[in-house]
Amino acid sequence: MDKEEIVSAFKQFDELTNVHEPSISAITEKIKYHQEKKKTIFLKELIVFICVACSLFIGALLMVLEAPVSIVIIQGLGFIALPIIFKRDKKKIESELI
Amino acid sequence: MADLDELEIIKSAQQGDQDAFAKLFQTHYSFLYKYVLKMTLNQQTAEDLVQDTMLKGYDNIKKYNGQSKFSTWLITIATRLYLDQQRRKKREWFWEKNESVELSRSLNWQLAYKGFEWSDVMEGFEKLKSEVRAAILLKYYYGYTNEEIGYMMGIREGTVKSRIHNGMKELRKELMQDG
Numbered sequence: 001m002d003k004e005e006i007v008s009a010f011k012q013f014d015e016l017t018n019v020h021e022p023s024i025s026a027i028t029e030k031i032k033y034h035q036e037k038k039k040t041i042f043l044k045e046l047i048v049f050i051c052v053a054c055s056l057f058i059g060a061l062l063m064v065l066e067a068p069v070s071i072v073i074i075q076g077l078g079f080i081a082l083p084i085i086f087k088r089d090k091k092k093i094e095s096e097l098i
Numbered sequence: 099m100a101d102l103d104e105l106e107i108i109k110s111a112q113q114g115d116q117d118a119f120a121k122l123f124q125t126h127y128s129f130l131y132k133y134v135l136k137m138t139l140n141q142q143t144a145e146d147l148v149q150d151t152m153l154k155g156y157d158n159i160k161k162y163n164g165q166s167k168f169s170t171w172l173i174t175i176a177t178r179l180y181l182d183q184q185r186r187k188k189r190e191w192f193w194e195k196n197e198s199v200e201l202s203r204s205l206n207w208q209l210a211y212k213g214f215e216w217s218d219v220m221e222g223f224e225k226l227k228s229e230v231r232a233a234i235l236l237k238y239y240y241g242y243t244n245e246e247i248g249y250m251m252g253i254r255e256g257t258v259k260s261r262i263h264n265g266m267k268e269l270r271k272e273l274m275q276d277g
Contacts, residue, residue, distance in 0.1 A: 003238040009219040010136060010239045019128045027120035034153045
């Protein structure tokens with residue numbers, strides 16, 4: 001078995017393969033959709049990042065002001081819960097897209 | 099090297115012109131699709147992979163420096179995406195077990211309908227591992243050097259050489275058993 005056999009099998013394979021070229025508008029449509037999806041994901045990530053940063057900042061501030069530990073815990077949990085909710089939404093959106 | 103007209107379109111695409119990229123992609127669609135179909139031997143996987151390649155190509159168009167042909171750049175993206183997907187799927191042993199059986203069945207039927215005889219070569223080829231298939235295809239059908247294939251697959255030249263050598267050995271063994 002030599003490489004000519006492989007080449008000839010693939011040549012025949014190529015000749016019989018039907019290619020349906022997409023139109024330029026179909027390609028740009030897909031690109032636009034992809035861009036929007038990327039933008040949405042970026043915004044969600046940004047919100048999660050801001051939530052975590054705020055949680056850390058307010059937590060530190062409350063501790064400096066000697067607020068009761070229970071308040072610090074409640075605010076901490078609140079800010080941790082938000083990103084989790086966002087992440088769950090993100091997974092839901094992604095699975096719907098798939 | 100990409101020709102002058104194409105370079106102009108690439109420049110526009112790199113500046114964010116979506117139509118220019120679409121035109122560029124459309125020009126190379128047939129070449130890319132045929133390559134991906136031979137590598138995956140599965141129509142659905144090939145279509146999905148071509149779309150993923152297009153989106154990744156669009157995201158990274160600024161990184162294209164014109165040192166290789168644009169079509170080569172596209173098939174490099176497609177090869178890497180496919181091999182990454184295969185690596186991920188390898189963890190799902192059940193999929194892997196059924197893959198070889200289901201992989202080319204539908205394609206086989208479609209091509210048989212058009213008069214293509216699924217030769218022993220093709221039968222042996224589909225039994226090879228995806229990374230070996232890609233290396234053999236790039237070497238013998240597309241004529242890339244081991245160095246180029248190594249760059250495309252993200253592996254060393256020596257590894258490419260041994261993959262091709264072992265793949266061909268396996269293919270010969272398969273054909274001897276069938277014959």
